Structure formats: structure tokens, C-alpha cells
Amino acid sequence: MNGDMVYDVIVVGGGPTGMMLAAELRLHDVRVLVLEKDLEPAAIVRSLGLHVRSIEVLDQRGLLERFLARGKQYELGGHFAGIDTPLPDGLDTAHPYILGLPQPVTDRLLAEHAVELGAELRRGCELVGLSQDPDAATAELADGSRLRSRYLVGCDGGRSTVRKLLGIGFPGEPASNGWLLGEMQMTAPLDEVAAVVAEARRTHRGFGVGPVGDGRARVVVPAVGVAEDRTVPPTLDEIKDRLRTFAGTDFGVHSPYWLSRFDDATRLADRYRVGRVLLAGDAAHVHPPLGGQGLNLGVQDAFNLGWKLAAAIDGWAPDDLLDSYQSERRPVAADILTITRAQSELMSVEPGPQAVRRLLGDLIAFDNVNRYLIEKTTSIGIRYDFGEGPPLLGRRLRDVSVPQGHLYGLMHAGRGLLLDQTGRLSAAGWADRVDHVVGVSEELEVPAVLLRPDGHVAWIGDDQRELLTVLPRWFGPAADPGGPHQPAPAAQPPT
Numbered sequence: 047m048n049g050d051m052v053y054d055v056i057v058v059g060g061g062p063t064g065m066m067l068a069a070e071l072r073l074h075d076v077r078v079l080v081l082e083k084d085l086e087p088a089a090i091v092r093s094l095g096l097h098v099r100s101i102e103v104l105d106q107r108g109l110l111e112r113f114l115a116r117g118k119q120y121e122l123g124g125h126f127a128g129i130d131t132p133l134p135d136g137l138d139t140a141h142p143y144i145l146g147l148p149q150p151v152t153d154r155l156l157a158e159h160a161v162e163l164g165a166e167l168r169r170g171c172e173l174v175g176l177s178q179d180p181d182a183a184t185a186e187l188a189d190g191s192r193l194r195s196r197y198l199v200g201c202d203g204g205r206s207t208v209r210k211l212l213g214i215g216f217p218g219e220p221a222s223n224g225w226l227l228g229e230m231q232m233t234a235p236l237d238e239v240a241a242v243v244a245e246a247r248r249t250h251r252g253f254g255v256g257p258v259g260d261g262r263a264r265v266v267v268p269a270v271g272v273a274e275d276r277t278v279p280p281t282l283d284e285i286k287d288r289l290r291t292f293a294g295t296d297f298g299v300h301s302p303y304w305l306s307r308f309d310d311a312t313r314l315a316d317r318y319r320v321g322r323v324l325l326a327g328d329a330a331h332v333h334p335p336l337g338g339q340g341l342n343l344g345v346q347d348a349f350n351l352g353w354k355l356a357a358a359i360d361g362w363a364p365d366d367l368l369d370s371y372q373s374e375r376r377p378v379a380a381d382i383l384t385i386t387r388a389q390s391e392l393m394s395v396e397p398g399p400q401a402v403r404r405l406l407g408d409l410i411a412f413d414n415v416n417r418y419l420i421e422k423t424t425s426i427g428i429r430y431d432f433g434e435g436p437p438l439l440g441r442r443l444r445d446v447s448v449p450q451g452h453l454y455g456l457m458h459a460g461r462g463l464l465l466d467q468t469g470r471l472s473a474a475g476w477a478d479r480v481d482h483v484v485g486v487s488e489e490l491e492v493p494a495v496l497l498r499p500d501g502h503v504a505w506i507g508d509d510q511r512e513l514l515t516v517l518p519r520w521f522g523p524a525a526d527p528g529g530p531h532q533p534a535p536a537a538q539p540p541t
């Protein structure tokens with residue numbers, strides 16, 4: 047280890063992606079520093095909630111209770127471009143709901159978790175320069191200081207400095223529409239507001255004014271005719287002016303809490319990794335906010351990357367493990383770009399998109415179409431390419447009850463897990479990386495599954511020899527029996 051390296055990983059950006067990644071790394075004792083340019087957490091409410099797979103991820107790390115306590119559960123229907131649809135029967139999850147939670151709360155809970163686990167968060171620290179050599183990445187901060195670490199991850203949002211400094215291309219579509227967004231006080235009575243908004247939405251779908259609690263109203267209004275510089279927040283006068291144009295009234299809005307803007311640019315990074323520097327979250331992909339995907343995608347990027355990066359630092363990562371981060375997550379982001387882009391098209395009030403919308407409304411009535419789309423928007427249908435095998439291979443396994451409690455409750459430490467209903471298998475050489483749980487679950491129709499730390503199914507079967515060929519692919523070589531990694535006995539169900 048280089049003496050000048052105090053940190054194994056520098057994470058640039060203390061948003062939801064960066065803090066989730068920091069927490070995942072800390073589960074494996076990785077020394078991690080998060081650099082965040084802002085002195086205070088963002089007050090702007092962008093994301094309004096979490097989808098099923100993110101809820102499961104929280105459950106897999108023992109975080110769900112604290113999120114549930116602060117959020118509100120909503121039915122999963124009407125999930126695609128707001129087209130009214132029922133929840134398909136028997137959706138493959140223990141959490142078939144949306145968890146409504148304003149982004150500042152999500153951000154705070156993720157940051158608290160990372161710091162509790164020992165991540166260091168330094169606010170008011172902006173990365174302005176970056177270089178790397180065979181041993182380390184060097185971050186240059188705005189105050190002129192430099193920090194070295196073995197890896198650096200840019201979780202610094204859609205305008206990522208890290209991505210630009212790496213020279214990674216960010217091709218896609220520039221924004222064609224923009225909106226002004228804010229929370230403020232409003233004097234108009236709510237029933238009157240609802241009627242006017244319903245009328246305005248007939249001709250302008252990207253328009254909304256509604257209460258969000260504590261006497262606040264959330265306003266979204268097309269930005270047509272407003273200053274083009276997207277880095278500058280709008281003024282209250284600009285929002286009032288746009289409201290009068292689209293609704294004929296400004297609803298008496300006043301006293302804004304915060305004002306912001308967003309657009310529908312759609313872009314995907316050419317690469318997620320250059321040497322010792324990686325990208326995650328909005329730094330790697332941006333898309334229209336329709337369907338509420340961005341934060342979910344970023345948190346799940348971090349969940350995929352954390353254990354792989356920790357394995358590379360610990361020295362047991364198989365050669366291509368870190369590269370599987372890009373090969374697994376980039377196609378998922380490309381898919382999200384497609385579904386958000388399609389939804390934004392379906393929101394248009396033009397006759398062509400309206401006709402497609404009517405047709406899709408008919409198609410969604412077919413259970414398998416509805417299920418296909420909902421598995422995409424909730425991200426529970428993701429199947430990574432682990433090669434030929436049964437349909438479950440490469441998918442995440444839903445939570446199932448096991449004699450020790452429930453499966454996700456056994457995954458809080460972020461290790462691999464062999465769930466063994468045969469009682470005949472062994473992962474003894476990997477006991478420092480993989481937990482072996484013996485027990486029969488009535489909800490599991492296969493003899494045994496090997497799960498990666500992110501809950502995706504790496505192997506299904508009952509053949510010990512086959513298992514021994516799969517374990518090194520994800521967990522590296524078996525520990526030397528005489529070395530420091532001693533096998534631990536399998537966890538047996540209570541008798």
C-alpha cells in the first residue's frame with residue numbers, strides 16, 4: 047500500500063448514488079471519502095419516490111424500516127406514462143408498491159447510513175482536476191490540494207466534471223423541452239386550482255400545480271420563452287408569468303421555498319470506466335424524469351458496483367469482475383432511456399402520439415404486456431447475462447421466507463449467499479466471502495441458489511462439483527485452508 051494513500055476510494059458527489067456507494071464500500075471496510083461541493087444538502091425536491099427494486103435493495107441492507115417510517119406507500123397501478131392500469135396478479139416481489147418520499151429525505155437517510163458505517167463526507171470540496179497512474183487516481187480540489195486513492199468514482203450528477211475530465215463521450219439527444227419547478231405558498235383555494243389545472247392539461251401535459259403538505263404547493267410549468275441558461279434557477283416572476291400564460295392565473299403563488307428547472311435531455315456515457323476511475327448515477331446517464339427512474343437507477347448502479355470495487359481493493363476480484371459493472375449496468379440504463387423517452391413522447395398532446403397512447407392503452411390491458419412494462423419500470427425484470435441457464439439465472443431473487451427469518455434479512459452484510467435446501471453443499475473455501483445458509487423455503491422451487499452480494503442469482507442446482515466451478519467466477523479463488531481465511535460452519539435453521 048502506498049504510504050500517501052489514506053483512502054482506497056474517493057467518491058465525487060454526495061447525492062444518493064455517491065452515498066449508497068460509500069455505504070456499500072464500508073460494508074467491506076473500504077476506506078472511503080466522499081467529496082461534495084455543496085456546503086449544505088440540496089433542498090430541491092426532484093425525486094418523489096422509490097420503485098420496487100430500490101425498496102428491495104433497502105431491505106437487503108436492513109434500511110427499509112427507516113424509509114418506510116418516513117414514506118407513504120402508493121399502489122403500483124398507472125405506472126406507464128400515467129396510463130391507468132391495474133397491478134398484475136402475483137407480481138414477483140414482496141414489495142408491490144411505490145414508496146413516496148421527497149428526495150431530500152431519501153438523500154439524508156442514505157447519507158446517514160453511509161456515515162454510520164464509517165464513510166467520511168467532506169462538504170464544500172469541489173473536484174476540479176483529475177489524473178491517474180498505474181497505482182492510483184489523483185483528485186485535485188478547488189482549494190489546490192490533491193488527494194490520492196486507489197480508485198475514484200464520479201457520482202457527480204448529469205453535468206459530471208469527472209466524466210468531462212476523462213473525456214468520455216455523452217452522446218444522445220439534447221433537450222427539446224424544459225420546465226420550471228418549485229415549491230411555494232399559494233392563496234387560491236385547492237378545488238379551484240384543481241379545476242383550472244385539469245383544463246390547462248388538456249393542451250399542456252407538462253403542467254401541474256398541487257399541494258404537497260405543510261401548506262406548500264409544487265408547481266411545474268413549461269419553460270417556453272424563459273432564459274435559456276439552464277444552470278440558473280428561475281425567478282418567482284418568471285414562474286408567475288408562465289402560470290398566467292398556461293392557466294390564465296398565477297394562483298396567488300408567493301414565498302418560494304426553492305425554485306429550479308429541468309429538461310428532457312437523453313444521454314448515455316460511452317464508457318463507465320477508464321482505468322481507476324468509474325462513473326455511476328446521473329454522471330453516466332440522463333433522461334426525462336417521467337416515471338421516476340433516475341435516482342432508482344443510480345442507487346442500483348451503486349449496489350452493483352460497491353462489492354465489485356471492494357473485491358478489487360481486497361485483492362480477490364476475478365480479472366473481469368470490475369468490468370462486469372459496465373457490461374451489466376450500461377444496458378440497463380439504455381433500457382431506462384428508452385422507456386422514459388417513450389413516455390415523454392406519449393405525454394404529447396399532438397394527434398400522432400395521442401393515437402399511439404390510445405393503442406398502448408389497449409395493449410396494456412393484456413396481462414403479459416402490463417407485466418413486461420411493470421417489470422421494466424420497477425427494475426425487477428433485470429436479467430444480467432450470466433450465460434446459458436434457467437430463467438432465474440442472472441435475475442435478482444425475490445425475498446422468500448427461510449427458517450432463519452427472511453432471505454433479505456440474511457444479506458445485510460453485503461456478502462454472497464448460498465441458500466442450500468439440500469444440506470449437502472459446501473462453500474467452505476469461500477466462507478470469508480459467502481454465507482452458507484441451510485434450510486428449506488416453501489417459496490423456493492430449486493434445490494439451491496448462489497446469490498451475489500447484490501442478490502442476483504449466480505447459480506442454481508444441487509451439484510457440488512458444478513458449484514465449485516461457479517464460485518471462483520464471482521468470488522475469486524478459494525482461501526488457502528492453512529491461511530488466514532478459515533471456513534466457517536454453515537448456518538443451520540433453529541431446531
Ligand SMILES: Cc1cc2nc3c(=O)[nH]c(=O)nc-3n(C[C@H](O)[C@H](O)[C@H](O)COP(=O)(O)OP(=O)(O)OC[C@H]3O[C@@H](n4cnc5c(N)ncnc54)[C@H](O)[C@@H]3O)c2cc1C
Nearest residue numbers: 059061062063083093094173203327328338339340341342
Ligand atoms: C423534476 C425531477 C423529478 C425527478 N423525479 C424522480 C423520481 O421520482 N424518481 C427518481 O428515481 N428520480 C427522479 N429524478 C432524478 C433524480 O433526481 C436523479 O436521477 C438523482 O438525483 C441522481 O442522483 P446522483 O447521486 O447520481 O446525482 P445528483 O443527485 O445530481 O448528485 C450529484 C452530487 O454531486 C455533487 N457534485 C457535482 N459536481 C461536483 C464536483 N466537481 N465536486 C464535488 N461534488 C460535486 C453535487 O453537488 C451533487 O450533490 C427526478 C429529476 C428531476 C429533475
